[in-house]
Amino acid sequence: MVKKISLPLTEATLKDLKAGDNVLLTGVMYVGRDAAHKRLVEALDQGKPLPFDFKGQTVYFMGPSPARPGQVIGSAGPTTSGRMDSYSPRLLAAGLKGMIGKGMRSAAVKEAIKKYGAIYLAAIGGAGALISQSIKKSDVIAYPELGAEAVLRLEVADFPATVINDIYGGDLYQEGKAEYRVE
Numbered sequence: 358m359v360k361k362i363s364l365p366l367t368e369a370t371l372k373d374l375k376a377g378d379n380v381l382l383t384g385v386m387y388v389g390r391d392a393a394h395k396r397l398v399e400a401l402d403q404g405k406p407l408p409f410d411f412k413g414q415t416v417y418f419m420g421p422s423p424a425r426p427g428q429v430i431g432s433a434g435p436t437t438s439g440r441m442d443s444y445s446p447r448l449l450a451a452g453l454k455g456m457i458g459k460g461m462r463s464a465a466v467k468e469a470i471k472k473y474g475a476i477y478l479a480a481i482g483g484a485g486a487l488i489s490q491s492i493k494k495s496d497v498i499a500y501p502e503l504g505a506e507a508v509l510r511l512e513v514a515d516f517p518a519t520v521i522n523d524i525y526g527g528d529l530y531q532e533g534k535a536e537y538r539v540e
Contacts, residue, residue, distance in 0.1 A: 358379075359379045359380065359381055360373070360374070360378055360379070360380045360381070361380070361381050361383065361515075362374075362380045362381065362382050362383070363383055363384050364382055364383065364384030364385055364386055364414075364415055364455075364513075365384065365385065365412075365413035365414050365415070365454070366413050366414075366415060366454040366455050366476070367413065368474065371454065371474055371475070371476060371523075371524050372524065374476055374520050374523055374524075375520065375523050375525070375527055376520055376521060376522060376523045376527030376528055376529040376532060377519070377520065377527075377529050377532070378519070378520040379517070379518075379519050379520075380478065380517075380518050380519070380520065381515040381516065381517055382415070382513055382515075382516040382518060383513060383514045383515060383516070384512070384513065385414075385510060385511065385512055385513075386414070386415040386416065386417050386455075386457070386511050386513060386516070387409060387414060387415070387416050387417070387498075387508060387509065387510055387511070388416070388417050388418075388419045388421070388508065388509035388510075388511060389416050389417075389418070389441075389506075389508050389509075390418055390419070390420070390436060390440070390441070390505075390506045391440045391441060391444075391506070392500075392503050392506040393499070393500055393503060393506055393507065393508045394441050394444035394445075394448070395444065396499075396500055397444070397448060397508075398444045398447045398448065401447060401448075401451055402447075407451075408498050408499030408500075408508055409498065409499075409508075409510070410452070411448060411451045411452040411453045412452035412454075413452065413454050414452070414453055414454065414455070415453075415454065415455030415456065415457060416448070416453060416455070416456055416457070417435070417456075417457040417458070417480070417511070418435055418436045418437070418438050418440075418441055418456065418457065418458035418459075419433050419434065419435060419436060419457075419509075420434060420435075420436040420485075420505065421433050421495075421505055421509070422485070422505075424495075428489075429489075429492055429493060429494060429495050430489050430492050430495045430511075431489065432485035432486050432488075432489055433485050433488050433489040433492055434480070434481075434482060434483065434484060434485025434488060435457065435458045435459040435479070435480040435481075435482055435485075435488075436458060436459070437458065437459060437460045438456065438458030438459060438460050438461075438462055438477070439460055439461070439462070439463065441456070441458070442462060442463040442465065442466050445462070445466045445469060446465055446466060446468075446469035449469045449470065449472075449473040449475050450469070450473060453473075453475060454473075454474070454475045454476070455475060455476050455477075455478065456475070456476075456477045456478070457477075457478045457479070457480050457518055458477075458479065458480070459479055459480065459481075459482045460479075461530050462477055462521075462522060467522055467526070467528065470522045470523075470524070471522075471524060471525070471526045474524045475524065476520055476522060476523055476524065477520075477521050477522040478518035478519060478520055478521060479518060479519050479521050479529075480516075480517070480518050481517070488516065488517070491513050491514055491515050491516040491517065492511050492512070492513055492516070493512045493513060493514055494511065494512035495509055495510070495511050495512075496509065496510045497509055498510045
């Protein structure tokens with residue numbers, strides 16, 4: 358069963374999500390990769406304002422490609438989440454509630470997800486053209502000089518993802534390995 362989720366994320370929504378749930382996200386999410394994450398954490402550490410309020414928000418680790426004429430965005434596939442692992446605990450402490458990418462997260466990030474009541478979701482790598490169809494609007498809101506790594510604000514409808522790490526410590530990747538382990 359696919360769960361339809363409205364963004365930004367709420368505590369009630371997060372309590373209902375478990376590792377392995379398939380979701381369709383609708384609302385506003387943000388895009389940021391490692392260069393932007395570095396700047397966001399530096400701003401937090403220096404007490405400077407952030408380009409958006411992190412409370413309840415979701416960040417998609419995306420590698421966008423240029424839009425063709427008449428399109429909102431080009432291919433919009435996920436990028437490897439591990440590159441954001443050194444920054445993610447600090448952003449979760451600032452109120453971030455959702456992260457979307459591909460690949461496993463470090464033990465420190467998984468602990469921070471549980472501590473701060475957040476989730477990590479996976480988008481399907483290689484499906485960037487399909488994913489881009491759920492993006493209805495895209496605007497650069499910070500660090501335009503970073504080009505493809507600038508912070509974007511996306512409006513999405515029925516954005517497909519799977520919960521990997523939930524607020525309870527569930528980890529779909531670990532559960533999947535255990536299910537098929539031969540001893």
